[in-house]
Amino acid sequence: MSKLAERRPTQASLYETDFYLWTQEQSRLLRERRFDELDLANLVDEVRSVGGSERSQIESRLDVLIAHLLKWKYQPGARTSSWMGTIVEQRRRIARILGNSPSLRRYPAEVFEECYLAGRLEAAKESGIDFSLFPEVAPFTVEQALDASYLPKEPGLLDQS
Secondary structure (H helix, E strand, O other): OOHHHHHOOOHHHHHHHOHHHHHHHHHHHHHOOOHHHOOHHHHHHHHHHHHHHHHHHHHHHHHHHHHHHHHHHHOHHHOOHHHHHHHHHHHHHHHHHHHHOHHHOOHHHHHHHHHHHHHHHHHHHHHOOOHHHOOOOOOOOHHHHHOOOOOOOOOOOOOOO
16 A cells, blocks of 8 residues: 555545535545445435434524514514514525425424424513513414514504414
C-alpha cells in the first residue's frame, strides 16, 4: 500500500472530521455511480435525518405560529405589524414544507396539541401573561391556525374564534 493511500481518510472518518467535505464526496461518488465506495451506513442515517428535519421544522414553526396567534388574541392592544409578519411567515413556511412533502400534510394535526402547549408557554413568556390564563385547550383549530385568512378574535367578542 502506498503512503498516500495510507494517509487518505476513510469515508467514515471523513464523516466524523469534516462533514461538509464528506457530503461533497458522497455526492461526487453518487454522480459517478461509484456505489461500492459510498459510506452507506452514514449515508442512510443522513437521508433518514433529512425527513426528520422536515418534521422538526413543522413543529418549530407551529410553536411560533401558535404563540403569536395567542398573543394576537389575548393582547389586542399590543398587536404589531411584526406579529402579523411572523404569523404570515410561519404559515408560508409550513405551507412550503407541506407542498414539498405532501406525505406530511397530516403531521401538523398530529402534533398540534403538543405544539399548542409549547406555543402557550412561549406566549406566556413573551407577553408576561400568566401561563394559566391561556386556555388549556387551543381556542382555534389547526386548520384555522394554518389558514392565511384567519386571525383569532379577542376574548369577549361574540365570535369566540
